[in-house]
């Protein structure tokens with residue numbers, strides 16, 4: 001869980017969160033640790049955010065950094081929550097990933113360097129990008145309480 005209060009959202013470049021492996025193991029569930037710190041991928045259609053459309057912001061499960069808005073979420077049919085763009089170009093960092101004999105672009109949280117998923121150039125307009133994320137790497141913060 002997120003321990004410290006959320007930083008001001010106004011700052012452009014998120015302040016880095018650097019924890020030891022031991023601290024990450026304490027802070028994250030085994031599933032979260034496996035994805036965020038172990039660069040794992042949850043099984044397709046196993047994630048809790050596949051097919052959801054609740055208004056709100058998706059933040060990093062590791063550090064609370066705001067990553068994606070619900071308005072940019074779309075159904076890719078892949079079995080992973082997919083977005084056309086992050087909340088800002090500073091929210092995520094991209095890295096070349098040549099594992100498994102594929103040339104992919106890995107997406108990490110810019111704040112804690114946690115692995116989130118990959119971005120592919122086959123998304124819908126306006127960006128043509130598909131940010132293919134792991135549900136366990138994200139938490140959903142609703143915009144406002146639901147009416148009774």
Ligand SMILES: [Zn+2]
Pocket residue numbers: 060061062063064065109110111112113114
């Ligand atoms: Zn993070």
